[in-house]
Amino acid sequence: MFLENVMKKLFIGFSKNRLLNLFAVHCHILHPISRAFxxxxxxxxxxxxxxxxxxxxxxxxxxxxxxxxxxxxxxxxxxxxxxxxxxxxxxxxxxxxxxxxxxxxxxxxxxxxxxxxxxxxxxxxxxxxxxxxxxxxxxxxxxxxxxxxxxxxxxxxxxxxxxxxxxxxxxxxxxxxxxxxxxxxxxxxxxxxxxxxxxxxxxxxxxxxxxxxxxxxxxxxxxxxxxxxxxxxxxxxxxxxxxxxxxxxxxxxxxxxxxxxxxxxxxxxxxxxxxxxxxxxxxxxxxxxxWFPYFMRRMAERPANVWFVIRGVLRGLFDGEIRKRVFKTLKTMDKKAHQDR
Ligand SMILES: Cc1cc2nc3c(=O)[nH]c(=O)nc-3n(C[C@H](O)[C@H](O)[C@H](O)COP(=O)(O)OP(=O)(O)OC[C@H]3O[C@@H](n4cnc5c(N)ncnc54)[C@H](O)[C@@H]3O)c2cc1C
Known part of the structure; x- marks a missing residue:
């Protein structure tokens, strides 16, 4: 129960995080996983x-x-x-x-x-x-x-x-x-x-x-x-x-x-x-x-979904093409953050 509450708080927090949202939208690694919901x-x-x-x-x-x-x-x-x-x-x-x-x-x-x-x-x-x-x-x-x-x-x-x-x-x-x-x-x-x-x-x-x-x-x-x-x-x-x-x-x-x-x-x-x-x-x-806030609320409802995401991300990271996209996204976000400042 305690762990479930912590997880819920965490994922609802993620759902409102602007940077994570930006990352998810621009980085294709999570896109196939989001298709579950x-x-x-x-x-x-x-x-x-x-x-x-x-x-x-x-x-x-x-x-x-x-x-x-x-x-x-x-x-x-x-x-x-x-x-x-x-x-x-x-x-x-x-x-x-x-x-x-x-x-x-x-x-x-x-x-x-x-x-x-x-x-x-x-x-x-x-x-x-x-x-x-x-x-x-x-x-x-x-x-x-x-x-x-x-x-x-x-x-x-x-x-x-x-x-x-x-x-x-x-x-x-x-x-x-x-x-x-x-x-x-x-x-x-x-x-x-x-x-x-x-x-x-x-x-x-x-x-x-x-x-x-x-x-x-x-x-x-x-x-x-x-x-x-x-x-x-x-x-x-x-x-x-x-x-x-x-x-x-x-x-x-x-x-x-x-x-x-x-x-x-x-x-x-x-x-x-x-x-x-x-x-x-x-x-x-x-x-x-x-899709990111919606997806995070589904994570918050059911901690078992988290393993599904971790598995998907790991599979993605071993795929060279997706790894390149993650780094490219992080670089773009970094640039954007500098411009915003
Ligand atoms: C059609 C629809 C519209 C909704 N609209 C709103 C809304 O406008 N505002 C709002 O605040 N909430 C909305 N919700 C979400 C709702 O408030 C609950 O958070 C959500 O439905 C989980 O509660 P539950 O009663 O379905 O299942 P729970 O009692 O949480 O779980 C029962 C079973 O459902 C399955 N399950 C539940 N959640 C998940 C999940 N995330 N992933 C995989 N399996 C899962 C599991 O098998 C679980 O054992 C909506 C839900 C539905 C179905």
Whole structure:
């Protein structure tokens, strides 16, 4: 437990380190390893992955990787890439929604910037009939993210929006869920992937799982369903998956009352099993060059992944071509650091 906490802290720390990010993006040694959890660097690669998932009976939600962007010209590029992605989903008849981190479209600058940009994306989504999922980030952004979600619901009633809520945050079960459920919303319930203080978040798996189970029960209640609320459960946790299935059975609810969601590349057999059993399954498919923070959060969740990376890096280092690239990247970064000073 102690070691797991240290590892978690370390990898979440890495995910926010600018130099490591720069290194990962420019150095090709980690690129093949990142493919375990990332569909690729381009939209074409993500679309190919989604086509395969659709063939296997899974829907997808496509995320363009990136977060905490503060350069407005970069945000403009992200917005237009999301708009292109929406058109692509529509034109290629993919069974897919898009997932967005608000700090990728301006929340790190401020609400005005974020609202303007997310609205540009929502307008395109409205035009093409594509659903939008809003990811949840660190707790400092929770309040704003919920407010933006509410603004979107009001302004674009024809668009399907879903909001991710994190079970580890005290506020989720203390107030957010009930307030939102009064309005009839679609929620993606996840445990939470960031390092949060014990003042705001549960730290132990048992408590977090307990909150998840409680909220699954809540969304199966007749009065809650009747208000049009819909729950997607974003987890790979066998205990929670079993619990959700059991609740549906006990309440005699149809299997499509809940949607299961999993991350691309994880528990693939379980994804197929659930589809075969008749449950709704959606896979979160991230793509893009800014994969490092996402990848580090996956490391933080599961220390066993670290050995997978070490093995990959060692294999890469014995490959002469990759060794040359590492040195070249380090040299470029050194030069850039001198120029920045
Ligand atoms: C579709 C989806 C969307 C998400 N969106 C958000 C979001 O918006 N905001 C947010 O904070 N978090 C998000 N998360 C991440 C989530 O909060 C958890 O950090 C993550 O899902 C791990 O918790 P778990 O319940 O899946 O699995 P755990 O209980 O941590 O583990 C259960 C099993 O899942 C597998 N597993 C779990 N993690 C990994 C991994 N990294 N690598 C390999 N196998 C693994 C293992 O087999 C493990 O035994 C999302 C998760 C999913 C599935």
């Amino acid at each position: 990332v569909a690729g660097e381009t939209m074409d690669e993500a679309v190919d992955v989604v086509k395969e998932l659709n063939k296997d009976g899974c829907a997808a939600t496509i995320d363009i990787l990136g977060e905490s962007v503060i350069a407005s010209e970069k945000i403009d590029e992200v917005v237009s890439e999301y708009q292109t992605l929406i058109r692509r989903i529509h034109d290629e008849k993919l069974r897919a929604s898009i997932s967005i981190k608000l700090s990728h479209v301006g929340l790190s600058i401020g609400r005005t910037c974020c609202d303007a940009n997310i609205c540009r994306i929502a307008e395109t989504a409205e035009q093409y009939g594509i659903a939008i999922e809003i990811d949840m980030e660190g707790s400092e952004d929770t309040e704003n993210t919920i407010e933006v979600f509410r603004m979107l619901l009001k302004k674009y009633p024809m668009v399907s929006f879903r909001l991710a809520l994190q079970a580890y945050l005290h506020r989720t079960h203390e107030c957010d869920i009930e307030k939102l459920a009064e309005e009839g919303v679609a929620i993606r319930l996840v445990k939470g992937a960031y390092k949060e203080s014990p003042l705001v978040a549960y730290q132990h798996m048992e408590s977090i799982r307990g909150v998840c189970a409680m909220l699954i029960n809540y969304f199966a209640r007749e009065d809650v369903c009747a208000r049009g609320n819909h729950l997607a459960i974003g987890t790979h946790d066998q205990i929670l998956i079993k619990h959700a299935k059991h609740v549906l059975e006990q309440m005699a609810l149809p299997k499509n009352t809940f949607e299961f969601q999993m991350l691309y590349g994880m528990c693939v057999q379980e994804q197929h099993r659930l589809v075969k059993e008749g449950y709704k399954m959606r896979i979160y498919v991230p793509y893009g060059t800014r």
